[in-house]
Amino acid sequence: MVKSFLKEIDFTKKDLLNLLALSAKFKQLKKDKVAHKYLEGKNIALIFEKTSTRTRSAFTVAGQDLGMNVTYLGAGEIQLGKKESIVDTAKVLGSMFDGIEYRGFKQEDVEILSKYSGVPVWNGLTDTWHPTQMIADFLTLTEVFGSLDDLSIAYIGDGRNNMANSLLVTSAILGVNCTIIAPKSLQPQKDIVDLAHQHNTGASLTITDDIAGVKGVNMIYTDVWVSMGEGVDFKERIDLLLPYQINQNLISLTGNPDVIVMHCLPAFHDLNTEIGKDIYEKYGYSELEITDEVFQKYSSIIFQEAENRMHSIKAIMYNSFQEE
Ligand code: CP
Ligand code: NVA
Numbered sequence: 297m298v299k300s301f302l303k304e305i306d307f308t309k310k311d312l313l314n315l316l317a318l319s320a321k322f323k324q325l326k327k328d329k330v331a332h333k334y335l336e337g338k339n340i341a342l343i344f345e346k347t348s349t350r351t352r353s354a355f356t357v358a359g360q361d362l363g364m365n366v367t368y369l370g371a372g373e374i375q376l377g378k379k380e381s382i383v384d385t386a387k388v389l390g391s392m393f394d395g396i397e398y399r400g401f402k403q404e405d406v407e408i409l410s411k412y413s414g415v416p417v418w419n420g421l422t423d424t425w426h427p428t429q430m431i432a433d434f435l436t437l438t439e440v441f442g443s444l445d446d447l448s449i450a451y452i453g454d455g456r457n458n459m460a461n462s463l464l465v466t467s468a469i470l471g472v473n474c475t476i477i478a479p480k481s482l483q484p485q486k487d488i489v490d491l492a493h494q495h496n497t498g499a500s501l502t503i504t505d506d507i508a509g510v511k512g513v514n515m516i517y518t519d520v521w522v523s524m525g526e527g528v529d530f531k532e533r534i535d536l537l538l539p540y541q542i543n544q545n546l547i548s549l550t551g552n553p554d555v556i557v558m559h560c561l562p563a564f565h566d567l568n569t570e571i572g573k574d575i576y577e578k579y580g581y582s583e584l585e586i587t588d589e590v591f592q593k594y595s596s597i598i599f600q601e602a603e604n605r606m607h608s609i610k611a612i613m614y615n616s617f618q619e620e
Pocket of ligand 2: 458562
């Protein structure tokens, strides 16, 4: 059976916990400098229709550590989309590669790639889900808190993007209490909330526009306010989401001195980016979804989370080939 990794709801709590345990094992092997070229001789392709630092690097290094040959196929570099359909591309790549990572726009595209390639396909982010990020995030939570039992998390900001969707549904599957805090117009779509409830193993799931929803949580999460491929007015989004910024006041509202902050990255927390500078020049804001003060305070966990992308993606790819 081909074991793709396309979206969280394709997996049970047990499956996800197994992937978390496997990620921790691979992390230890890497730290101990123990070679683990378990997939020597395999060839994988990485298709990126959107830009990436972490996901691309994680798949590349994880693939190489596992002994695989890794080929990057960037946006506009192959016929896909312009001259060739996803179905035809899938058939061709599936005849040459043993596995394919795909970052793109529509979830349907990654599903088609999996169906027609006949090899494992890993979703490196679509407009709807970011499932590989989830294994890294819940691994990080496990490392910080020792286990996922009785944890409560809050995601604040753009509540209907891929990250919010994935956190809500993955929390439900794993039984971690999850609150999505966003203005009404940016709250998760009904079909996503329904999926979370259908797959819930006992978590308390809350959607609210009230920032007081962070009270008592163990972790607060945020993401960029405008996602890749969104054609929206940045200023409108900023006006809508400024009250949902992670700043010191929001941290205080948790009432929990041990609360941690996580972010999938990249983050707009200072003026050291082109877009950050542009927004500052146009609208006068030097930090967006998270203040630099808070970002720096929790940066060791945020960068631990980023490193965990590599260990968890290694586990995801390894697992796909074990169940073939
Ligand atoms: N978090 C994440 O997916 O980062 P990249 O966009 O850099 O891959
Ligand atoms: N929501 C963001 C996630 C980036 C990792 C985006 O899609 O751009």
